[in-house]
Amino acid sequence: MAGLGKKVLIVYAHQEPKSFNGSLKDVAVAELGRQGCSITVSDLYAMDFEPRATRNDITGTLSNPETFSYGVEVYEAYKKAALSSDIVQEQKKVQEADLVIFQFPLYWFSVPAILKGWMDRVLCQGFAFDLPGFYDDGFLKGKSAILSLTTGGTAEMYSKTGVSGDFRYFLWPLQGRTGTCRQGAGARRGAAR
Amino acid sequence: MAGLGKKVLIVYAHQEPKSFNGSLKDVAVAELGRQGCSITVSDLYAMDFEPRATRNDITGTLSNPETFSYGVEVYEAYKKAALSSDIVQEQKKVQEADLVIFQFPLYWFSVPAILKGWMDRVLCQGFAFDLPGFYDDGFLKGKSAILSLTTGGTAEMYSKTGVSGDFRYFLWPLQGRTGTCRQGAGARRGAAR
Numbered sequence: 132m133a134g135l136g137k138k139v140l141i142v143y144a145h146q147e148p149k150s151f152n153g154s155l156k157d158v159a160v161a162e163l164g165r166q167g168c169s170i171t172v173s174d175l176y177a178m179d180f181e182p183r184a185t186r187n188d189i190t191g192t193l194s195n196p197e198t199f200s201y202g203v204e205v206y207e208a209y210k211k212a213a214l215s216s217d218i219v220q221e222q223k224k225v226q227e228a229d230l231v232i233f234q235f236p237l238y239w240f241s242v243p244a245i246l247k248g249w250m251d252r253v254l255c256q257g258f259a260f261d262l263p264g265f266y267d268d269g270f271l272k273g274k275s276a277i278l279s280l281t282t283g284g285t286a287e288m289y290s291k292t293g294v295s296g297d298f299r300y301f302l303w304p305l306q307g308r309t310g311t312c313r314q315g316a317g318a319r320r321g322a323a324r
Numbered sequence: 325m326a327g328l329g330k331k332v333l334i335v336y337a338h339q340e341p342k343s344f345n346g347s348l349k350d351v352a353v354a355e356l357g358r359q360g361c362s363i364t365v366s367d368l369y370a371m372d373f374e375p376r377a378t379r380n381d382i383t384g385t386l387s388n389p390e391t392f393s394y395g396v397e398v399y400e401a402y403k404k405a406a407l408s409s410d411i412v413q414e415q416k417k418v419q420e421a422d423l424v425i426f427q428f429p430l431y432w433f434s435v436p437a438i439l440k441g442w443m444d445r446v447l448c449q450g451f452a453f454d455l456p457g458f459y460d461d462g463f464l465k466g467k468s469a470i471l472s473l474t475t476g477g478t479a480e481m482y483s484k485t486g487v488s489g490d491f492r493y494f495l496w497p498l499q500g501r502t503g504t505c506r507q508g509a510g511a512r513r514g515a516a517r
Contacts, residue, residue, distance in 0.1 A: 146378060147392040182375040182437035185339060199340040202476065238444045241434060244375035248437030283395065 135167035140228035144235040144246040146176045151281055156234045159279070171224050175245045181217060182248020188215045202256060209257035221253040230275045237282045328360035333421035337428040337439040339369045344474055349427045352472070364417050368438045374410060375441020381408045395449060402450035414446040423468045430475045 141159060145152035160170050173180070184201050186193070189208040193199065208214045214222075225231060235246050242250070256262070260269045287293050334352060338345035353363050366373075377394050379386070382401040386392065401407045407415075418424060428439050435443070449455070453462045480486050 146394055149391045150393070176376070176378065179376075182441060183369070183372075184431070184436060184438070185369065198342045200343070201339055238377070239440075239447070241440065243377060244437045244441030244444050245377070247432075247434065247440045248375060251431045251437050254432070 134163055137163075137166075137168045137229045138227050139163050139168045139170045139230045139232065140224045141170065141172045141232045141234055142175065142246065142249060143172055144175045144233075144243050144249075150236075152234055152236055155279060155281070159232060159234070168230075171228070173221060173224060173249070175249060178217075180245055180249060181252070182245050184248070184251050188218060188252060189213060190215060205252075206256040209255055214255070218252050218255070221249065222258050225253065225259075225271070225274075228274060230277065232277045232279055234279045235281075237280050327356055330359075330361045330422045331420050332356050332361045332363045332423045332425065333417045334363065334365045334425045334427055335368065335439065335442060336365055337368045337426075337436050337442075343429075345427055345429055348472060348474070352425060352427070361423075364421070366414060366417060366442070368442060371410075373438055373442060375438050375444070377441070377444050381411060381445060382406060383408060398445075399449040402448055407448075411445050411448070414442065415451050418446065418452075418464070418467075421467060423470065425470045425472055427472045428474075430473050 139159075141156055143152070143156045145156075147153060156172065160172065163170050181187075184205075186199060186204075188201075189204050190213045191208075191211075193204050194207045195203070205214065212219075233242070233246065235242050238244070241247070254260075259271055264270060282289065332352075334349055336345070336349045338349075340346060349365065353365065356363050374380075377398075379392060379397070381394075382397050383406045384404075386397050387400045388396070398407065405412075426435070426439065428435050431437070434440070447453075452464055457463060475482065
């Protein structure tokens with residue numbers, strides 16, 4: 132029972148439960164449960180999760196209604212507890228988690244837009260980081276993160292001499308995201324989308 | 325009139341017309357117009373552009389309704405002219421363009437989700453590339469692309485020795501996207517989001 136009492140959040144971005152991604156998510160749920168973890172899954176497509184960063188993310192009035200700055204308004208709204216409920220719910224899951232697993236197929240060398248929207252909207256200033264309060268001092272310090280992704284290409288295509296270039300280059304911006312909030316980041320990969 | 329008759333598509337991803345991104349877009353429209361180009365702008369937030377890659381992107385029946393594979397279904401739908409109208413409209417704009425300019429603020433070391441969704445959904449197999457028919461043989465061969473982006477951090481933060489690391493690492497996956505379709509890719513950057 133290595134994971135006894137540990138809390139795991141799986142942020143899962145695939146449309147089809149019977150997909151390889153769906154199976155990887157299911158295996159993680161089963162295995163981590165067997166180890167004594169409690170697991171929460173955010174099934175982004177099933178939730179019809181909103182990826183667009185808009186004025187709707189702030190309830191009530193804006194601090195500057197004349198010129199909308201998303202970053203400024205979301206930061207203020209976080210401090211006033213005035214973010215939209217879907218963001219608040221995801222932030223609560225992240226806050227409670229010891230480990231966050233991102234499970235997704237690689238779309239254009241990165242996460243699918245629905246998952247990018249989760250990152251853009253949930254990991255806002257005030258919650259995940261501040262200035263100062265980023266990288267080594269990020270607010271998610273002490274948590275771990277795993278990128279678990281599948282690709283349409285072969286391993287050879289994503290090697291240093293392969294046609295798509297070294298796989299690690301694609302992971303850099305993703306690992307930068309988790310690094311900014313000071314999560315430890317690992318990666319594992321599968322062979323099919 | 326250096327650009328006489330050239331067609332330019334600006335894919336623009338900012339919520340606020342009065343933002344620095346909005347100004348960069350406006351200046352590009354004015355200057356390219358002055359040079360004799362014809363310009364089309366896809367204002368993604370104003371269009372409420374859908375970023376999620378779902379079954380709704382395919383009109384009519386699926387080739388495999390039992391197990392949904394987005395990539396397979398979209399490829400088949402492209403060949404049957406059965407993609408949703410919002411995708412078809414954007415593909416037409418790309419097809420007609422000699423140059424595509426992506427104008428956006430950097431969100432978590434990449435494009436905002438709404439623009440990632442444009443890339444995920446519009447640049448589909450069959451339209452932008454095929455297998456074979458990618459990288460040097462991509463279907464957007466001969467077109468040019470510019471990444472015009474703004475950052476929240478300073479230039480120093482994004483240098484090789486800066487806290488965020490070399491800016492070019494973030495651009496790699498983005499340039500990979502344009503490279504797969506064989507667009508020439510350049511980048512310029514501004515100092516504020």
